Amino acid sequence: MKGHVFRPLWVTLGLVGLIFIARYFIVPPDFGIGERGYMYGWYRKGNEEEWKAFKIKHNTMQYCKDCHPDQSKKIKASKHAKVQCENCHGPSVDHPEKPQKLNINRDRELCLRCHAYLPYRPARYAELPTGAITLKMQEPDQHNPGIECVTCHSVHDASFK
Amino acid sequence: MNQSRREFLKTGFKTILATGFSIGVFETLRPEVLAALKKEEGLRWAFVVDTTKCIGCGMCVKACKLENEIPYDVNVTRTWVERYVMTKDGRIYADSPKGARDGFIKNDPMGVTVKKEDIDKGFFVPKLCNQCENPPCVQVCPVGATYQTADGIVLVDRTWCIGCGYCIMACPYGVRFFHPVYRVAEKCNFCYHRIKKDMKPACVDACSFGARLIGNIRDPWDSVSRIIKTERTAVLKEEFGTKPHVFYLGLDSIVR
Numbered sequence: 001m002k003g004h005v006f007r008p009l010w011v012t013l014g015l016v017g018l019i020f021i022a023r024y025f026i027v028p029p030d031f032g033i034g035e036r037g038y039m040y041g042w043y044r045k046g047n048e049e050e051w052k053a054f055k056i057k058h059n060t061m062q063y064c065k066d067c068h069p070d071q072s073k074k075i076k077a078s079k080h081a082k083v084q085c086e087n088c089h090g091p092s093v094d095h096p097e098k099p100q101k102l103n104i105n106r107d108r109e110l111c112l113r114c115h116a117y118l119p120y121r122p123a124r125y126a127e128l129p130t131g132a133i134t135l136k137m138q139e140p141d142q143h144n145p146g147i148e149c150v151t152c153h154s155v156h157d158a159s160f161k
Numbered sequence: 162m163n164q165s166r167r168e169f170l171k172t173g174f175k176t177i178l179a180t181g182f183s184i185g186v187f188e189t190l191r192p193e194v195l196a197a198l199k200k201e202e203g204l205r206w207a208f209v210v211d212t213t214k215c216i217g218c219g220m221c222v223k224a225c226k227l228e229n230e231i232p233y234d235v236n237v238t239r240t241w242v243e244r245y246v247m248t249k250d251g252r253i254y255a256d257s258p259k260g261a262r263d264g265f266i267k268n269d270p271m272g273v274t275v276k277k278e279d280i281d282k283g284f285f286v287p288k289l290c291n292q293c294e295n296p297p298c299v300q301v302c303p304v305g306a307t308y309q310t311a312d313g314i315v316l317v318d319r320t321w322c323i324g325c326g327y328c329i330m331a332c333p334y335g336v337r338f339f340h341p342v343y344r345v346a347e348k349c350n351f352c353y354h355r356i357k358k359d360m361k362p363a364c365v366d367a368c369s370f371g372a373r374l375i376g377n378i379r380d381p382w383d384s385v386s387r388i389i390k391t392e393r394t395a396v397l398k399e400e401f402g403t404k405p406h407v408f409y410l411g412l413d414s415i416v417r
Contacts, residue, residue: 036309043307043318052357054229058366087220087224112264113264116266125370140266
């Protein structure tokens with residue numbers, strides 16, 4: 001047989017071989033079929049660990065109460081017991097190192113998220129251990145517009161100053 | 162009655178066999194044994210959203226965006242809250258300004274002031290990734306950058322995603338979006354970094370109203386799986402066959 005007949009075959013085989021060699025270097029060793037099979041689990045296993053290592057920013061009241069026991073006890077006894085510190089104080093991340101001071105949101109708009117009157121907003125609040133209460137709602141345009149709520153109201157014990 | 166010894170032994174043996182068999186059947190049909198036979202062990206995350214408790218404060222959306230480093234002022238979000246208002250003349254107002262990042266503080270669904278006496282019903286519906294058992298978004302990925310873990314969470318590999326956007330189009334719930342910073346597909350993953358450290362997702366922690374719950378659907382004593390098994394729950398777009406794992410209490414048929 002003449003050599004030129006087989007030449008395209010060798011070239012093709014060589015290219016396929018090159019693809020396999022390149023694939024060996026490009027595809028990570030942990031890439032393959034996971035627990036959910038080929039259709040849903042064809043992935044790089046190491047990525048799961050990367051997601052697990054993602055930084056937590058909201059450490060919840062469990063974290064706050066160690067250094068701020070007075071404030072956390074106060075709010076736990078109030079009608080705001082189920083409101084997380086970080087909802088108004090912002091994510092604690094690595095506080096007290098970074099950030100050293102949290103940026104407290106005292107805006108009227110923040111309070112209104114729950115306390116603005118909407119005709120379709122459920123008025124019954126049953127999340128407190130002491131039993132169901134009525135959710136306090138105000139017409140924002142009629143109830144001292146323009147003044148920050150914290151001027152008269154105390155947030156930590158959900159009452160007046 | 163005349164009975165031979167052989168006859169007596171035969172009947173007695175048959176009776177014992179029949180009794181033993183029927184007791185055995187009842188034993189295997191016990192719910193616990195049947196559940197064990199299904200070989201569904203371990204962990205499978207599921208979510209319950211109680212729409213009757215949601216008041217639309219949007220604290221969950223704010224917490225999610227800050228927790229998961231989603232650019233705060235860009236109009237993309239992993240979870241959002243929708244407001245539905247149905248008036249007496251049959252109109253449906255549905256909106257979610259900025260995904261309810263700043264909550265709902267005005268009675269202006271779709272920019273219209275709706276009078277109280279005109280309203281038939283109105284409610285809020287939080288939305289997030291359904292972590293489907295058959296996720297269409299994973300099927301369409303051409304490079305294996307999105308996948309489902311053994312405990313049912315659909316994740317995106319940011320180093321592997323090429324940003325083609327097939328998955329964004331494939332999700333029937335519109336949960337996926339393009340991350341403007343990393344330039345890859347982005348989605349809710351039930352705060353995988355938190356639930357793997359025995360914490361709750363940021364949205365669940367931020368909710369003061371108990372409208373969001375997370376748990377293990379395979380644990381029969383888990384509070385979430387008890388709600389799913391004993392209460393009247395519904396899922397979104399069941400007809401798509403995706404088997405979503407976010408279960409809604411008090412879901413109205415006008416919710417899409």
